[in-house]
Amino acid sequence: MGESRVGFCGLGTMGLAMAANLVRSGFRLTIWNRTPDRAAELIELGASQASSPREVAAESDMVVVCVSDTPDVEAVIFGPQGLAEGARTGTLIIDCSTISPSATRQFAERLAERGIPMVDAPVSGGSEGAQAGTLTIMVGGGDDDFHRARPVLAAMGRSITHMGPVGAGQATKAVNQVILCGTYLGVAEGVLLAMRSGLDVEQVVEALSGGAARSWVLENRSGRMIADEYALGFKVSLHLKDVLIALAMGRDAGVALPVAALTAQLESGLVAAGHGDEDVSVLARAVRSMSEP
């Protein structure tokens, strides 16, 4: 391994599992999280804990960032004691958060002025994929930077694709979230119609899974909709954040996305009603509640 000193900032559900896979793959890991006690499990595995992103950058050749939203990424990189203060020329920042493509391009420009390269590498596959190291990772950045990041990403994901220049990874992730909007709502409406029409809905799902209605959502999430229990998975509040990014990207690109917009409305309602920490499949509850007294 040419560059084995890797930093990791952001130990949420996704980040913690991804960082654990990096330690297990033999990287010398320096970690930081806003809440330091999240690090205990990784320290046991052999990771070192730093007191700031700046210190992480000083100890690392490459640093993975995995936080929630655009302002969080900005704070970790450019805040006081941020990565930019500790990085040297050539320290590669790998942002695995899902944030705005246009903000990503701005961050990369600001970093480039200091000689610090960055790639965006948002992931898909949920907490199951993070734990199993089977994430789909969509990367934006220069060729050389992509090749430097590849061994690190390969320890966390199974399908790693270089989508284009900086921002292209985030744009691809936004497309993924838009496709999911329609797929989730289609399955939610179908499950609801089947249940209310007196069909054996589990048998319906099985019968349709071999045909044109087949999808990952039908196979893996219709069960939660039928049971009306929405264990994670992937939080609907985070999907909402991603859909809002996609809608802003749509406005920039001049395209109307009606089903994504409807999904954002339904998800906003779910978050307001206290369901934000449930799985995205809770969209079925929103659809069902339209026809309830």
Add this chain to the structure above:
Amino acid sequence: MGESRVGFCGLGTMGLAMAANLVRSGFRLTIWNRTPDRAAELIELGASQASSPREVAAESDMVVVCVSDTPDVEAVIFGPQGLAEGARTGTLIIDCSTISPSATRQFAERLAERGIPMVDAPVSGGSEGAQAGTLTIMVGGGDDDFHRARPVLAAMGRSITHMGPVGAGQATKAVNQVILCGTYLGVAEGVLLAMRSGLDVEQVVEALSGGAARSWVLENRSGRMIADEYALGFKVSLHLKDVLIALAMGRDAGVALPVAALTAQLESGLVAAGHGDEDVSVLARAVRSMSEP
């Protein structure tokens, strides 16, 4: 084969391919179509042509019906020279058309009064599936009738499921079409966003096909959306007919189906604009046209 004399009424794109698979499987086939010259290919394979549905029924132990819509099924069964006039007690009618579940139950009741059993057996899988004999078939009817119909259905499809009493096959097909609404619109919006954001959209489809956005539509229909050419497949005018059936079923069951309703509106617009004979994936054109001058 206990009952080898099978009739077939309705030789459209689907029916012709399905009837050919029945002859190839060794059934003694008697066929009828409103337009008689559609029968030439089947006569060459060994089928006999009848001059009316009544004559088909008189020559058959079981009769498959595969026509476009509820009034067509009613005419073939109950019209002058219809199946009901030629059938004997026990002649089994297998309706592979996609029609209203409630009309299906009414037809079955009227037939039962004459001692003629019926199963509804709508299919999914498009013209490719009809030709390859790999259709998904969803069956409603009594147990004995299902078991009688099974060998005939097995010659035309790969996945054959008994969903419940008469009408349950049609209800399941309606659920299938509702799920497709969301899946098609999600993929259409995603493809549009990718194209307008400067991404390599074919690479995007490939990158996402391993993850949660995976679906039959993404894998098999995004290419038509990218090329903006919508070869069949399955006609959008027929999908619209099916979605309208599902929406009526939703009203009966007391459920709102917002994405299915939006899809029906977009498809109505496409049909009015002369695109009714194109593949359902032409929904991508409707989505795109929302953002065009």
